[in-house]
Amino acid sequence: MGKxxxxxxxxxxxxxxxxxxxxxxxxxxxxxxxxxxxxFIHRGLEKLTETRDYNQFIYIAERICGICAVGHSxxxxxxxxxxxxxxxxxxxxxxxVILHEMSRIHSHMLWMGLAADAFxxxxxxxxxxxxxxxxxxxxxxxxxxxxxxxxxxVGGMVRDQDAATLAHVQEVLEGIKDEYHEICRAFxxxxxxxxxxxxxxxxxHDDAVNLGMVGPFARASNVVNDVRCKExxxxxxxxxxxxxxxxxxxxxxxxxxxxxxxxQSIDIIEEMIARIPEGPVFEKPKGSPADGAMACxxxxxxxGECYYYAxxxxxxxxxxxxxxxxxxxxxxxxxxxxxxxxLADVNMIVLTIDPCISCTER
Amino acid sequence: MAVKQTYTDIELxxxxxxxxxxxxxxxxxxxxxxxxxxxxVDIIYTFVVDGGDDVYENYRIKNVPHxxxxxxxxxxxxxxxxxxxxxxxxxxxxxxxxxxxxxFNFYSTDVSEPMTVITxxxxxxxxxxxxxxxxxxxxxxKDAKAKADxxxxxxPSATEEKGE
Numbered sequence: 001m002g003k004x005x006x007x008x009x010x011x012x013x014x015x016x017x018x019x020x021x022x023x024x025x026x027x028x029x030x031x032x033x034x035x036x037x038x039x040f041i042h043r044g045l046e047k048l049t050e051t052r053d054y055n056q057f058i059y060i061a062e063r064i065c066g067i068c069a070v071g072h073s074x075x076x077x078x079x080x081x082x083x084x085x086x087x088x089x090x091x092x093x094x095x096x097v098i099l100h101e102m103s104r105i106h107s108h109m110l111w112m113g114l115a116a117d118a119f120x121x122x123x124x125x126x127x128x129x130x131x132x133x134x135x136x137x138x139x140x141x142x143x144x145x146x147x148x149x150x151x152x153x154v155g156g157m158v159r160d161q162d163a164a165t166l167a168h169v170q171e172v173l174e175g176i177k178d179e180y181h182e183i184c185r186a187f188x189x190x191x192x193x194x195x196x197x198x199x200x201x202x203x204x205h206d207d208a209v210n211l212g213m214v215g216p217f218a219r220a221s222n223v224v225n226d227v228r229c230k231e232x233x234x235x236x237x238x239x240x241x242x243x244x245x246x247x248x249x250x251x252x253x254x255x256x257x258x259x260x261x262x263x264q265s266i267d268i269i270e271e272m273i274a275r276i277p278e279g280p281v282f283e284k285p286k287g288s289p290a291d292g293a294m295a296c297x298x299x300x301x302x303x304g305e306c307y308y309y310a311x312x313x314x315x316x317x318x319x320x321x322x323x324x325x326x327x328x329x330x331x332x333x334x335x336x337x338x339x340x341x342x343l344a345d346v347n348m349i350v351l352t353i354d355p356c357i358s359c360t361e362r
Numbered sequence: 363m364a365v366k367q368t369y370t371d372i373e374l375x376x377x378x379x380x381x382x383x384x385x386x387x388x389x390x391x392x393x394x395x396x397x398x399x400x401x402x403v404d405i406i407y408t409f410v411v412d413g414g415d416d417v418y419e420n421y422r423i424k425n426v427p428h429x430x431x432x433x434x435x436x437x438x439x440x441x442x443x444x445x446x447x448x449x450x451x452x453x454x455x456x457x458x459x460x461x462x463x464x465x466f467n468f469y470s471t472d473v474s475e476p477m478t479v480i481t482x483x484x485x486x487x488x489x490x491x492x493x494x495x496x497x498x499x500x501x502x503x504k505d506a507k508a509k510a511d512x513x514x515x516x517x518p519s520a521t522e523e524k525g526e
Contacts (some may be wrong), residue, residue: 035462038444042469044476050484082364212390212441223412230365230416291491296408296418298365298392307393307408307418314495315487324393324445332441360444361469 004032007343011040015118015347018357022350026343034338034346036331042361046321053316054080054289055154064323065359066147067110068301070103072323072359073152075299078233079308080154080318082295084285092156092281093234098169098272099142099151100299101265105176106135107302108258108265111354112187115255118351119196127183131176138169156282166273173266184259197252201337201349204249213333215304215326216261217353219245220253227300238271251345254352288316301326303354325359366417374423374432377407381435384409391439392418394446396453398478401425403453405432426455428478434460444468452477 004027011019019040025033048060062073074096081088088096113128136146142161143149151158187193203213208221218225226243228235235241244260246253289312297308304326313319334353341349372380384391389409397404402425409419426432434457436443446457447468454475457463473479 037464037468039464039467039469042471044471047477047481050481078364209390210440212392212439225412227365233364288491291495294369294420296365296367296420298418305392309393309395309406309408309420311397313488314491317484317487320395320397322393322395324395328444329392329441331444 003027009346009350013347015114015351016355017114018355020350020355020357022338022346024338024343024346029343031338031341031343031346034335036335038331038357038361040361041358045362046323049318049321051317054318055285055316057318057321058153059150061321061323062148062150062152064325064362065356067107067356068103068303068306068325068359069148070099070152071299071301071306073150074100075297075301075306075308075323076310076321077152077154078299079295079297079310079321080289081285082297083289083293083310083312084154084287086155086283086285088156089280089283090234090277091160091279092283094272094276095157095161095281096152097234098161098166098269098276099139099149101269101272102135102138102169104265104302105173105262106132106139108262109135111258111302111351112183112255115348115351116187118347119193121186121190121193124183124186124193127179131180131183134172134176138172141165141168153282155285156280158282160281166276170270170273173269177263177266180262184263187255187259193255194252196348197255198248198250200251200345201341201352202250203333203337205247207336208249208333211333211336212329213304214329215301215354216254216257217304217330217333219243220257221249222247225305227298227305230298234272237275238268241268251348251352258354288312288314289318290314303327303356303359304330306359323359323362325356325362327353327356327360330355331360366415367420368417369420369422372421372423374426377423377435378433380407380421381438385438387411388414389419391435391442394435394442394449396449396455396477398453398480399425402427402430403455403478405449405455407435429454429456431456431458433458436461451475454478 007024007026009022009024011021021037023035024031058073061076062069064072109128109132113125116124140146143151203221205222208218208223222245244257246256291314293312295310299306307324309322311319330353337349389411392408392410394407405423407421443462447464449455450466451469
């Protein structure tokens with residue numbers, strides 16, 4: 001047995017777009033323990049609820065993270081609407097789902113590009129990001145923004161989308177689908193990709209449950225956990241929705257789950273566009289959240305379940321707004337997946353949880 | 363999105379038993395967080411069992427004193443280590459017996475226990491809301507008194523009518 005050495009990994013590392021530090025205890029190139037540490041970019045955004053009223057705070061909420069901007073504004077708005085007993089027009093809830101699923105597509109494509117870059121498949125990385133640009137173009141056409149959209153507000157949507165725009169969205173997504181199938185084939189069948197991913201960073205189903213993992217990271221270990229199944233809103237009106245899971249439990253399974261979720265999201269958007277009802281997209285909120293009123297909400301973000309909690313104090317400012325992001329639930333799982341792996345596989349395993357440190361630290 | 367939810371107040375002494383019970387029943391701990399109040403810190407634990415009735419069960423421990431101690435539930439739910447360390451850093455509550463303890467150094471903050479600081483904006487808004495609530499209550503009491511007086515004034519005339 002070799003001598004144990006501690007190798008620091010991050011917070012600045014080529015594979016990490018955001019600062020995450022790991023103390024890797026290594027013996028003979030095998031990782032025997034990994035201790036994660038964050039805390040480099042804590043911005044105290046939850047504290048800002050004290051200086052921004054509940055209508056203003058949505059612009060802070062969507063700046064928690066650039067990739068999950070739509071999700072955070074949506075989760076925040078829906079929790080405050082629950083707090084105030086406000087019912088959103090049906091058309092608005094359909095439009096919200098359309099934007100949220102488009103956000104999932106661009107997030108997963110961004111991640112797949114990063115994963116391809118990490119295992120050295122540069123052309124795959126470029127193709128993923130090329131397709132992602134088309135989704136961002138759609139965001140721009142619909143809302144005027146490419147990353148921060150400011151499309152959702154408490155009570156509904158900022159603006160409606162006409163039939164021509166929705167038809168354009170459908171047409172572009174159909175085009176993306178055709179090209180994406182080719183990229184997907186490379187991800188799932190290429191021998192060089194499989195050699196880097198199959199059997200790497202395994203987390204068995206029971207461990208995933210025990211560690212409370214969420215999102216594609218958990219579903220790749222066959223944990224059937226997807227908030228979209230639990231919702232009473234527009235998702236409940238889908239003709240069919242089954243979470244995508246895998247029994248392989250390794251890095252390859254995590255790629256597979258995300259790759260298939262992109263196609264599932266396109267199907268959801270197409271169904272929503274086909275069934276979207278006519279009507280208003282905004283219901284003006286009246287008054288302030290009652291003193292002591294509490295509400296919680298959950299949303300399936302691209303990285304997994306995000307939990308929101310709001311408490312009123314009788315003023316237009318919230319007493320508390322809490323946003324528990326998926327990565328914070330997956331850090332323990334990541335440390336477990338790193339145990340026993342080769343040092344060379346560390347970057348691949350860290351990447352397959354799709355860590356979002358900005359979200360986690362807020 | 364709107365999810366089914368419940369809220370229950372519990373005592374601090376019940377926390378570990380609750381965690382053990384939830385773990386045995388197959389729940390996962392979704393979140394733990396704190397709410398700063400004038401009397402202390404409220405700590406809320408949220409559990410859900412996937413594939414069951416999907417109810418998010420929130421358990422609140424009220425008024426844990428500032429700089430007080432609470433037990434860790436990492437032994438049952440290891441995934442909560444970021445939230446318990448956050449409780450220490452942002453609220454100054456010591457969480458005892460954590461498996462992964464960053465000893466108040468999880469987040470790098472300029473101000474210690476920043477979430478317990480009540481900002482002037484928040485204080486002003488709360489005072490204003492209290493004044494409005496007080497004025498509303500006084501107006502309601504005044505209206506009720508006027509109504510009672512009117513009813514009282516109407517009552518003797520009815521008696522008089524009977525007497526006639």
